[in-house]
Amino acid sequence: MLQKNNIFILAGLFEKDEENNLFKAYVCVGKDGLVASFRKLHPFINPFLTPGDSYCIFDIHGWKCGILICYDNNIIENVRATTLLGANVIFMPHVTMCTPSLVREQVLLIRNYGKKEWKIPHLSGLSLTE
Numbered sequence: 001m002l003q004k005n006n007i008f009i010l011a012g013l014f015e016k017d018e019e020n021n022l023f024k025a026y027v028c029v030g031k032d033g034l035v036a037s038f039r040k041l042h043p044f045i046n047p048f049l050t051p052g053d054s055y056c057i058f059d060i061h062g063w064k065c066g067i068l069i070c071y072d073n074n075i076i077e078n079v080r081a082t083t084l085l086g087a088n089v090i091f092m093p094h095v096t097m098c099t100p101s102l103v104r105e106q107v108l109l110i111r112n113y114g115k116k117e118w119k120i121p122h123l124s125g126l127s128l129t130e
Contacts, residue, residue: 002031003031006031007031009028010026010028010093012025012069013025013026015037017050022050023050024039024040025037025038025039025040025052026067026069028060036056038055038066038069039054040052040072042071045071055078055081055085057085063089064086064087064088064089065088066083067091068082068090068091068092069092069094073092
C-alpha cells in the first residue's frame with residue numbers, strides 16, 4: 001500500500017531498548033521502510049516509562065517534519081527546539097483527557113517566531129483546526 005500510493009503512515013507504539021527500558025514511541029514508515037522514530041520526552045504519568053533523549057527531524061516529500069507526543073507539546077521549549085532544528089510540520093499526537101492544553105498558543109508562537117503571515121487557528125473540541 002505504501003509503495004503503490006507513495007504515502008507515509010505514522011503510528012504510536014511501545015518500544016523496548018537493549019537494556020529493557022520501555023518507551024512510548026511514535027514512528028513514521030514510508031515505502032522504503034522506517035523513516036523516523038521518536039521517543040516521548042516527558043512520560044510523567046507512568047513510572048515504568050523511560051523518557052526519550054532527542055528530537056526527531058525527517059523529510060516527507062520535501063517537508064521537514066518533527067514529532068512530539070502528548071505532554072511534550074505542552075512544554076513550549078520542545079516545540080521551539082523542533083522548529084529551530086528545521087521542522088516545517090510537527091506531528092502532535094495528543095490526548096488531553098480534558099486537561100488544558102497549550103497547543104494553540106504554541107502554534108501561534110511558532111508562526112510569529114517564523115515572521116510569516118498565517119491564519120489564526122481556532123479550536124474545535126480538543127482538536128486544532130484551521
